[in-house]
Amino acid sequence: MGIGDANDHENVLAESMSFAARKQAQGMKRYTERAANAPPFSRHGKEEPMTTEERLDRIEHVTAAIAEDRRADREENRQLWRDTQRQINELSARVVQMGDELREADRRLGNRIEQIAEEMRASDQRARTAEQELRDRITSLVSAIGQLTARMGVPPQPPAQG
16 A cells, blocks of 8 residues: 555545435434324324324324334444454554564664765775876886986976966
């Protein structure tokens, strides 16, 4: 997973939250549909008032519907909670994994920097040695030229003015 995966987890979380809102709306819709489909407060479609027994039956029917909705909601909430916990655990594991990966990359980078520093020190030492050898050669050549001109009888000349 890359850095962009954090956005994927945010999208999943937002999706879960909108899922919960949709489920709540669906629960309300179920409740209102059941209430609309429930028998009216009159007897068998007649305009006569309901008896106490009929009213109690009606209340029991509505109460049972509400209780069933609550059971369904509780189960949905439990499932959402389990899904959320799973997502949190996955994200936590991914954060730990990314931390490990970053520490390993940092260790490798540190080793590489040290390796390059050693190579540069060795290169610098070779350059200094080569420069000293060149100076020694130039000095010996100047000395040899001076000896040669002295043997040939050429008088030494002052350095040219630039």
